[in-house]
Amino acid sequence: MPQLDLxxxxxxxxxxxxxxxxxxxxxxxxxxAIRHQLKVSRRVRELAMFNxxxxxxxxxxxxxxxxxxxxxxxxxxxQRSTVIQxxxxxxVPFEITEPTRDAIAQWLAIRGRRDDDWLxxxxxRQGEHIxxxxxxxxxxxxxxxxxxxxxxxxxxxxxxxxxxxxxxKTGNLRACQLLLGHRKLESTVRYLGIELDDALEMSEQxxx
Numbered sequence: 001m002p003q004l005d006l007x008x009x010x011x012x013x014x015x016x017x018x019x020x021x022x023x024x025x026x027x028x029x030x031x032x033a034i035r036h037q038l039k040v041s042r043r044v045r046e047l048a049m050f051n052x053x054x055x056x057x058x059x060x061x062x063x064x065x066x067x068x069x070x071x072x073x074x075x076x077x078x079q080r081s082t083v084i085q086x087x088x089x090x091x092v093p094f095e096i097t098e099p100t101r102d103a104i105a106q107w108l109a110i111r112g113r114r115d116d117d118w119l120x121x122x123x124x125r126q127g128e129h130i131x132x133x134x135x136x137x138x139x140x141x142x143x144x145x146x147x148x149x150x151x152x153x154x155x156x157x158x159x160x161x162x163x164x165x166x167x168x169k170t171g172n173l174r175a176c177q178l179l180l181g182h183r184k185l186e187s188t189v190r191y192l193g194i195e196l197d198d199a200l201e202m203s204e205q206x207x208x
Contacts, residue, residue, distance in 0.1 A: 023154040025164040033146040035099075046138060048107035049120055051100035053158040057179055058094070060132045060155040061086050066119040072108060077101045085181050092181030160191070167192055 026034075031054065038047040052071075053063055062085055070081050079101075082093045096104075104119075114121060118129040132155075139158065140150040163176045177188040 023157045023160070024152055025157055025160040026153070028165075030143075030146060030148065031161070034142050037145045038142070044103070044106050044110055045120065046142070048100070048103040049135070049138065050142060050158070051097075051103045052119070053155075054162055055097055055100045056081075056083075056094040057159050057162055058083070058092070059085070059087065059159060060135050063155075064120060064130050064132055064135050067117040068108065068119050069117055071096060071104055071119060075108075077105060088181060088183060090181050090183070092179075094179070164192060 034050060035047065038050060049063075052066065056063060056066070058066075062083060065086070066083065070083055071078055078096055080093060080095055082091050084091050111121070116127050116129075120130045122128045122130050122134075136155050139153070139155050143150050143153045143157075159180075163179050166179065167173065167176050173185060173188055176192060177185050180188060180191065182188045182191070
């Protein structure tokens, strides 16, 4: 009977050397730096996409499916919009701030008239929108251009950024839930990574 090899090399874990867990939200200084770099390099489409991602707080699969009619029906830029999320089927409203409206206006002037209504059409597949993988690659390039580690940030970083700032400033979880389009408040708590220390810190600030 053959003897078992007692010195078999253990299999390397798939996530060895990788940063796992929720991707970090961007800080205001990161947002300013990325916007500046995109403006200087005249990456108009990417600036519009970056700003839309921050304002809309959408998942990547929903962001890439934004239509011109969602943000500028008839050519008139909206200040607010609502889209239906693919994952939940629930409508989620979002603001379109002035920097985002300016970026979209510049992008639409370059995009020009097309048969499709995609806000960010694919450059390689006629009649389709940009893919989620391409969007993820763009996010990696944005964080790398300001010397951040792309393994620590991702598309969900942009989804979380504004909501994390809202929570930090107000502590209003219900508002964050509405902005993210979550069904349950518990999902928002997990998504924002709220810990006991955060809850105690807010509680300590309340005078009775």
